[in-house]
Structures are given as structure tokens and as C-alpha cells.
Amino acid sequence: MEYDESLLMQRFDDFKLITEARHEEQVTLHCARCNTVLGDSFSVCGEIKCMDSIMCLRVTNDVVISDAMESGHTGVMADCIYSSVKCCGCRSAVGRVIHSAPPRLDVTRSLFLLYKANISCYILNSSSMVKASTLTFDMKPLSEKMSEVKQQFEAQLGRISHVRSRLSDRSETSDLDK
Numbered sequence: 665m666e667y668d669e670s671l672l673m674q675r676f677d678d679f680k681l682i683t684e685a686r687h688e689e690q691v692t693l694h695c696a697r698c699n700t701v702l703g704d705s706f707s708v709c710g711e712i713k714c715m716d717s718i719m720c721l722r723v724t725n726d727v728v729i730s731d732a733m734e735s736g737h738t739g740v741m742a743d744c745i746y747s748s749v750k751c752c753g754c755r756s757a758v759g760r761v762i763h764s765a766p767p768r769l770d771v772t773r774s775l776f777l778l779y780k781a782n783i784s785c786y787i788l789n790s791s792s793m794v795k796a797s798t799l800t801f802d803m804k805p806l807s808e809k810m811s812e813v814k815q816q817f818e819a820q821l822g823r824i825s826h827v828r829s830r831l832s833d834r835s836e837t838s839d840l841d842k
Contacts, residue, residue, distance in 0.1 A: 689705065689787060689788070689789055690704070690705055690706075690787075690788040690789065691704065691705040691708075691785045691786065691787050691788065691799075692704045692705075692785070692786045692788070693705075693708075693718070693720070693778060693783050693784075693785060693796070694783065694784045694785070694786060694793075695751040695753060695754060695756065695758055695782065695783070695784070696781075696782050696783055696784045696795070696796075697751065697754045697756045697782070698751060698753040698754040698756075699753075699784070700726045700751050700752065700753035700754070701724055701726060702723050702724055702726060702727050702751065702758060702778065702783070703720050703722065703723045703724060703727075703776070703778070707720045707721045707722040707723065708720055708721075708801050709721055709775070710801060710802070711780075711800060711801040711802060712772060712777060714740050715740055715741075715777060716779065716780050716781065716797070717759060717760075717777040717778060717779055717780060718777070718778045718780060718783065718796060718801050719771075719772065719775045719776070719777060719801075720775065720776040720777075720778060721775065721776075722776070723749075723776050723778075725752075726751065726752040726753060727749055727750070727751065727752065727758070727776070728749070728750045728751075728752050729747050729748075729749055729761055730747045730748040730749070730750065731747070732747065732748070733745050733746065733747055733763065734746055734747070734748070740769075742766075743765070743766045744762050744764065744765045744766070744769060745762070745763045745764040745765075746760045746761060746762045746763060747760065747761050747763065748760055749761060749776060749777075749778070756782065757779070757782065758778055758779060758782045758783065759776055759777045759778040759779050759782070760777050761774065761775070761776055761777070762774070762775070762777065778796075780795075780796040780797045780799075781796075781797055783795075783796035784796060785799055
């Protein structure tokens with residue numbers, strides 16, 4: 665990346681493209697046209713490959729949802745009712761929000777679907793800007809995440825129990841000293 669008269673200029677050719685966005689990596693999602701920040705990796709909940717879109721729970725206030733609702737008649741969007749999502753900075757279409765969908769797309773309802781072709785990603789760990797289309801946003805299955813969280817809670821419970829027993833031992837010792 666370089667700056668030209670305080671305007672961020674993208675440079676995609678000066679580094680190796682990273683092919684997968686890992687859960688540990690922190691990424692910000694930008695409009696590919698004007699670099700306005702649209703979201704971050706904390707709000708990403710997956711990828712819909714058939715739509716070439718990133719699913720996000722939240723986006724920044726720089727994203728505008730159109731009041732007009734459209735309906736899809738063909739392809740993946742057949743039988744869907746959705747609104748377009750635009751960048752507030754340059755007014756370019758950056759995605760959509762599906763309001764009503766057939767069962768095959770029920771996981772996408774009320775989520776922000778950002779078009780990978782219109783999104784750039786700034787990877788904080790490597791300080792590099794890449795096209796979203798070069799990354800994958802596959803998420804771990806929920807059961808794996810739940811197992812990790814369970815292990816963390818059990819470890820914390822073990823530490824708390826140890827501290828509690830030490831405090832209990834100290835109070836018994838101080839009672840005997842009296």
C-alpha cells in the first residue's frame with residue numbers, strides 16, 4: 665500500500681497473496697472502489713460460495729441498505745426477496761440483504777451478503793491489502809468452537825477451585841492461630 669496526497673492507493677502486486685483468512689487473523693473489509701471500511705472479521709460468519717459473497721452479522725454505518733425490495737426470478741436468487749447494500753462513500757453496490765428466501769437459503773436471511781468481487785480486505789497482521797476474492801472465509805463447525813470454549817471454561821473452573829481451596833486452607837490456619 666502507498667499513500668498519494670493522503671489518498672490510500674492499493675497495491676496488490678508487491679506481496680504474496682494469502683489464500684485463506686484464518687480465524688486468528690484480523691481483517692477489515694473495504695469497498696474495493698473507494699476503500700471505505702464496511703466491516704471486519706469479527707462480524708464475518710461464513711461465506712456463500714454459490715453467490716461469491718461473505719456473510720456478515722454486522723457492518724459499519726458506512727453501509728446503506730436500500731429501502732426498495734427486489735425479487736429474484738432466476739438462478740441462485742430465485743424466489744428471494746432482498747434489498748441492495750451500497751457503500752456510503754461511492755454509492756457502489758457492495759452486497760445485499762435477503763429478507764425472504766426458500767429453505768435452501770434460510771441461513772442467509774437478515775445477514776449482510778457482501779460481494780467478494782467488490783470488497784478488498786486489509787489484513788492487520790501482515791499490513792497488506794488483498795482482493796476478497798483471493799481469500800476464503802470458511803468457518804469452523806460450531807461443535808469445534810463449542811469444544812474449545814468448554815475446554816477454556818473447564819480450565820478456568822480448575823483455577824478457581826484451586827484458588828478457593830488455598831483461601832479455605834488459609835482461613836482455617838488463621839482460625840487456629842487465634
